[in-house]
Amino acid sequence: MSNLILDFAKSFTEERLSANAFAEAYIELWRIERDNKNILNYEERVSECLSSIFCLADLYNPDSDKDDYELNDEQLRDKILELFNTLK
Numbered sequence: 001m002s003n004l005i006l007d008f009a010k011s012f013t014e015e016r017l018s019a020n021a022f023a024e025a026y027i028e029l030w031r032i033e034r035d036n037k038n039i040l041n042y043e044e045r046v047s048e049c050l051s052s053i054f055c056l057a058d059l060y061n062p063d064s065d066k067d068d069y070e071l072n073d074e075q076l077r078d079k080i081l082e083l084f085n086t087l088k
Helices: 006-013 019-035 044-059 073-087
Strands: none
Touching: 006 019, 006 044, 006 073, 019 044, 019 073, 044 073
16 A cells, blocks of 8 residues: 655655645545555555544634634644654
8 A cells, every 4th residue: 555645744844845835735635545545555554644644634724713612733743753653
């Protein structure tokens, strides 16, 4: 099974792309994986991690008037790094 979507998230944590570009693209990539039923082919813990990253990307808001539960660039990156630490 390809780890493209996981590698894409890692590239964001390595600051290779902006949070805005990441969030929009990740959500679409995850939906494609889901619709093609590829999410079911990942190990359970990887699939859970990918789903959690989807939720975090959905909480991303670059605007200064965001709600308390929404994430800025740094918070998004930090939360994803925390998830990656659970995979080790």
